[in-house]
Amino acid sequence: MKIGELAKRSGLSAHTIRYYERIGLLPFADRDAGGRRDYDESILVWIAFLDRLKTTGMPIREMLHYAALRAEGDHTGPARRALLEAHRDRVRAHLSELQACLLVLDTKIDTYVEAEKRTQPHDDTRYSTAGDQSRARAARP
Amino acid sequence: MKIGELAKRSGLSAHTIRYYERIGLLPFADRDAGGRRDYDESILVWIAFLDRLKTTGMPIREMLHYAALRAEGDHTGPARRALLEAHRDRVRAHLSELQACLLVLDTKIDTYVEAEKRTQPHDDTRYSTAGDQSRARAARP
DNA sequence: CTAGGGGTTTGAGCGCACTCTAAGTCAAGG
DNA sequence: CCTTGACTTAGAGTGCGCTCAAACCCCTAG
The missing domain is CATH 1.10.1660.10 (Multidrug-efflux Transporter Regulator; Chain: A; Domain 2)
Known part of the structure; x- marks a missing residue:
């Protein structure tokens, strides 16, 4: 998995993924022949856990x-x-x-x-403009 | 009430109180003869409300x-x-x-x-030093 | 062959919410 | 009179968590 796909699947941006790696929150990713990061599915578990920690x-x-x-x-x-x-x-x-x-x-x-x-x-239709009362009511629950 | 006392009673710092006034979150305070801010008790209610908004x-x-x-x-x-x-x-x-x-x-x-x-x-008073189980690192956050 | 669309790096910039500094004013107590 | 300490201002600095820019590299499709 390249960083772009991981970004989509994890909800983080590619920028953020690199940032997390830089600061040590994500492990240094393996690289493919061209030197690009190549991720294993398993990283998603760790990211999901980090995400919960962040949310909390x-x-x-x-x-x-x-x-x-x-x-x-x-x-x-x-x-x-x-x-x-x-x-x-x-x-x-x-x-x-x-x-x-x-x-x-x-x-x-x-x-x-x-x-x-x-x-x-005594007036629950005061926002309506014409004869569309149901819409006026719906707009102001 | 001077700013120092308000700080104590509101839980905000005097710096923060001035900052909030500057940005418009608190009304411009009345001043005493010497030009210092002089607050009414009622400001505490507003600050408490702001605090709840902030907390949430x-x-x-x-x-x-x-x-x-x-x-x-x-x-x-x-x-x-x-x-x-x-x-x-x-x-x-x-x-x-x-x-x-x-x-x-x-x-x-x-x-x-x-x-x-x-x-x-059989001993819950010691920290573990042994017993390394399998190291399925990636899947075990 | 070339254009496009990924990817790479370092380092700078941003938005938020304060937090502090510097230099000065003022009032009360010794 | 002098010191102490709480206050005043404008403006700079901080810490966090990203977010982006610039310049470059590499692979694939047309």
Whole structure:
């Protein structure tokens, strides 16, 4: 697999793939006869995992740490586990924070909804221009 | 309230408070006789709200948009509501993504836990130094 | 043979959200 | 009077995670 195809299949840009390799997040890729990177399917598993770490807010610094431990060998298992556990705890904490914020957001939105009800209590077609009421309603759920 | 106290009570740094004022996220503060910013308690409510938007990942750009609508007057209620609803939807989506990642993370941690059990089946007070299993590196992130 | 469309490198640039620096002002306490 | 420390400004600097530019190379199709 060339870098362009890997880019498509992984969702990263080719630029980003090279960047990740440069900083050590991806292993140095094998090269074909012409010196181009040639990837094995298996890299996709690693990229997908990195992607989850990224999605959950792990900084690249820490992913590098994990990658370094991994490269060191099986004896770093406990350290990797500890790293992931610490990260998981942070993610959980962030998750509940988000949930709390979401409640506040919902409440806030409700106050706007209520305000709109009070302002326009008897007319739910006021945005329609002609005789197309179903469309007007659909546009303002 | 001077900027230093507001910093303590809001959790923002004084630098950040000035920065937010400069970009329009906070209103221009009233000044005392000596030209220093003098804040009313009420600013804390607004800052707390901004903080929730920030926590939920809203970019400053968009907070500015919200702030601008707010400054425009009551008639922008529907627009503000729409903005918050769109944001809420994004937060919800991000939340479920995080939850999915969390499951994967848990599973991954479990495989490390299991590996440690297999390596040290009768002593969970030592770190592993032996017992190298197969090194299927690529497929084992 | 030539054009196009991949790929390669190094190194610079960008957008975001701060964060700090330098040089100065001001008010209160010893 | 003098020092201390919190404040003021404009503008520069930082850290992160990319993202792109320039100049080049190589393979294939027409």
